Amino acid sequence: MGAWSNPLEVPELAADAGFSLRPWRLSDLPLVREASEDDYIPLITTVPSPYSESAGVAFVERQWGRATTGAGYTFVIVASDDRPVGQVGLWLRDLEQGRASLGYWVVKSARGQGAALAAVDAVADWALGDLRIPRLELWVEPWNAASVRTAERAGFQREGLLRGWQQVGDERRDTFMYSLLNDRL
Numbered sequence: 001m002g003a004w005s006n007p008l009e010v011p012e013l014a015a016d017a018g019f020s021l022r023p024w025r026l027s028d029l030p031l032v033r034e035a036s037e038d039d040y041i042p043l044i045t046t047v048p049s050p051y052s053e054s055a056g057v058a059f060v061e062r063q064w065g066r067a068t069t070g071a072g073y074t075f076v077i078v079a080s081d082d083r084p085v086g087q088v089g090l091w092l093r094d095l096e097q098g099r100a101s102l103g104y105w106v107v108k109s110a111r112g113q114g115a116a117l118a119a120v121d122a123v124a125d126w127a128l129g130d131l132r133i134p135r136l137e138l139w140v141e142p143w144n145a146a147s148v149r150t151a152e153r154a155g156f157q158r159e160g161l162l163r164g165w166q167q168v169g170d171e172r173r174d175t176f177m178y179s180l181l182n183d184r185l
Contacts, residue, residue, distance in 0.1 A: 007067060007068050007069075007070060008067040008068075008070055008072075008073055009067070010022075010023040010067050010073050010074065010075060011126075013075070013122045013123070013126055014122065015077075015118035015119055015121065015122035016114070016117075016118040016121060016122070017080075017113075017114045017115075017118045018079065018080030019077055019078065019079060019080065019085075019114070019115055019118040019119060019122075020077075020078045021075035021076065021077060021078070021088065021119060021122055021123065022075060022076055022078060023063075023064075023067075023074075023075065023076070024060045024063040024064060024074065024075075024076055025060070025076070026057065026060055028060060028076055028084050029053065029056045029057070029060070030084075031076065031084040031085070031086075031107065032047060032048070032051065032056040032059050032060065033051045033056060034107045034108070034109065035047045035086075035087075035105065035107050036048055036049045036050065036051035036055075036056075037049075037051070038105075038107065038108060041105050041107075043168050043169045044105075044166075044168055045087075045103075045105060046059060046062060047059060047105075063087075066089070070092065071091065071092060071093065072089055072090050072091035072092045072093075072100075073089065073090045073092075073123075074087060074088075074089040074090075075087065075088050075089070075119070075123065077104075077106065077115050077116075077118075077119045079110065079113070079115065083110075085106055085107055085109075085110035085113075085115050086104065086105050086106035086107060086110065086115055086116065086119065087104065087105055088102065088103070088104040088116075088119040088120060088122075088123050089102065089103045089104070090102055090123050090127055091103065095133070098133070098134035098135055099133070099134070099135045099136070099137055100127060100131075100133045100135075100136055100137070101136070101137045101138060101139075102120060102123060102124065102127075102136060102137070102138045103138065104116050104119055104120055104147075104150070111146065112146075116146070116147070116150045117150050117153050117154060120138075120150055120151070120154040121154050124136055124154060124155070124156075124180055128180070128182045128184055129184060132182065132184070132185060133182060134181070134182045134185060135179055135180070135181055135182065136156070136179065136180040136181075136182075137177065137178065137179050137180075138151055138156060138177075138178050139162070139165065139166065139175040139176065139177055139178070140175065140176045140178065141166075141168070141173055141174070141175055141176070142161070142174055142175075142176055148176065151176075151178045152178075154180070155180055156178035156179060156180045157178060157179055157180070158176055158177070158178055159177045159178065159179055160176070160177055161174055161175070161176055161177075162174065162175045162176075162177050165177075
């Protein structure tokens with residue numbers, strides 16, 4: 001795994017439309033609280049639900065741990081008014097095979113403003129250009145039209161439907177698989 005077997009340093013990245021990406025801070029607990037109240041985010045992430053301050057702190061510490069262990073980079077998506085609005089992650093579990101995956105979420109109060117697309121574009125550009133990862137992957141449930149649009153607008157190509165791919169809550173759900181290949185190598 002080369003350099004990725006060591007602790008990672010999560011950089012700050014500029015993104016389109018006035019958004020930026022940065023590492024998690026304990027001051028992001030209001031973002032974790034809002035995400036924990038969402039019907040869907042806690043089902044597909046480690047965001048705690050119900051929320052408590054100790055569970056929120058543990059969530060932020062887990063994000064730090066992902067970089068410390070080399071598992072991946074996790075960023076807070078920040079709006080132009082410095083308000084944290086979501087998360088985007090670059091996960092390196094399959095890096096030895098030349099693959100990394102992205103995941104993202106945006107809280108309800110910030111949806112429809114381009115945060116997810118700006119974040120995915122910024123992380124994908126950084127991962128392909130600076131980190132030189134050959135293939136990026138992401139998975140989206142077919143009903144999630146906003147995430148499907150985000151993936152496709154960011155240049156990811158749908159490769160197919162993975163039936164029963166992911167446990168979400170109490171059921172296994174189908175998922176579209178998307179990829180973005182590095183044409184810079």
